[in-house]
Amino acid sequence: MTAPLLEVSGLETQFATRNGVLKAVNGVSFAVRRGEILGLVGESGSGKSVTGFSLIGLIDPPGRIAAGSVKLEGRELVGLAPQELRAIRGRRISMVFQDPSTTLNPVLTVGVQMRLALEAHARLSRREAQARAIAALERVRIPDPARRLEAYPHQFSGGMRQRIAIAIALLHHPDLVIADEPTTALDVSIQAQILTEMKALARERGTALIWISHDLATISSIADRIAVMYAGRIVESGPTAAVLRDPRHPYTRGLLDSLPAMAPAGTELAAIPGTTPALDHLPPGCPFAPRCFAAQPRCVEDPPEVIAGARGYRCHFPLGAAA
Ligand code: ADP
Numbered sequence: 001m002t003a004p005l006l007e008v009s010g011l012e013t014q015f016a017t018r019n020g021v022l023k024a025v026n027g028v029s030f031a032v033r034r035g036e037i038l039g040l041v042g043e044s045g046s047g048k049s050v051t052g053f054s055l056i057g058l059i060d061p062p063g064r065i066a067a068g069s070v071k072l073e074g075r076e077l078v079g080l081a082p083q084e085l086r087a088i089r090g091r092r093i094s095m096v097f098q099d100p101s102t103t104l105n106p107v108l109t110v111g112v113q114m115r116l117a118l119e120a121h122a123r124l125s126r127r128e129a130q131a132r133a134i135a136a137l138e139r140v141r142i143p144d145p146a147r148r149l150e151a152y153p154h155q156f157s158g159g160m161r162q163r164i165a166i167a168i169a170l171l172h173h174p175d176l177v178i179a180d181e182p183t184t185a186l187d188v189s190i191q192a193q194i195l196t197e198m199k200a201l202a203r204e205r206g207t208a209l210i211w212i213s214h215d216l217a218t219i220s221s222i223a224d225r226i227a228v229m230y231a232g233r234i235v236e237s238g239p240t241a242a243v244l245r246d247p248r249h250p251y252t253r254g255l256l257d258s259l260p261a262m263a264p265a266g267t268e269l270a271a272i273p274g275t276t277p278a279l280d281h282l283p284p285g286c287p288f289a290p291r292c293f294a295a296q297p298r299c300v301e302d303p304p305e306v307i308a309g310a311r312g313y314r315c316h317f318p319l320g321a322a323a
């Protein structure tokens, strides 16, 4: 049994707001092994992005990591000095965002940006940097890469810009890539292509991937394991096939039932009733209880985290768990 590449335990990230403390991440624990693809899924506002940012020290005041631990191969990252975190970001852990313009500077050519990204962590000659940039663009299937290095971001389509952001994230052969809704802004066919290619790249290199998405269909097509997030907590996790076949948490069941591909043809999709709770006004106990078809009086008490083999869930009345 090898130690995980990344081990997150009891992570709490909070924002001080006018209304009090908002617990965006409220006791999150999970691990990612080398080469594994973990899908983090949940409705908008459930704390997925804040989780991703917390892992690499990108939480700025009024936000702070209030508790917990993030270990990369046993080394604690929470509390590291900014320059130590910078040395890890981009080189050991890198991030791909929904909007590639977060990564790409509009006034620099792609070639200059890639060279700057390379020089941040490696000493290379111009020629070496150029060769590595070309190879990186080839890997993400940018046609005619040597010539395209001279172009500016706006001269590429949205899908191509995202490929370039992915190429930059992969430049230093990181151990872990955190991809936060990287295909959400793209049209469906481009989404599918990028998903497939990124999975292949991760597999080829043994790169671990945390793929964040609000879309369970996307997550199920890429992830080895799924973690379902609700109101700042992971409410269910396990191997993708097992979670899809036989979800334990009523929230996961609800997400599945609202997927077009899962419903028998001609039937109506079942949306989960109600809306996600405000994180600064959470109900007591299970935050999903007010929307849950299986809720009972006991759900006003905090459900314990149950670990059963490769699966975990936080629910007093899990579905099908007796089997
Ligand atoms: P998701 O990515 O799952 O859609 P986020 O992680 O972006 O959700 O947000 C989780 C919660 O944290 C939301 O309620 C959001 O309003 C809050 N939040 C995120 N960033 C900040 C911030 N900089 N200041 C205050 N609240 C924030």
Ligand code: MG
Pocket (backbone or CB within 6 Å): 048, 049, 050, 180, 181
């Ligand atoms: Mg988000």
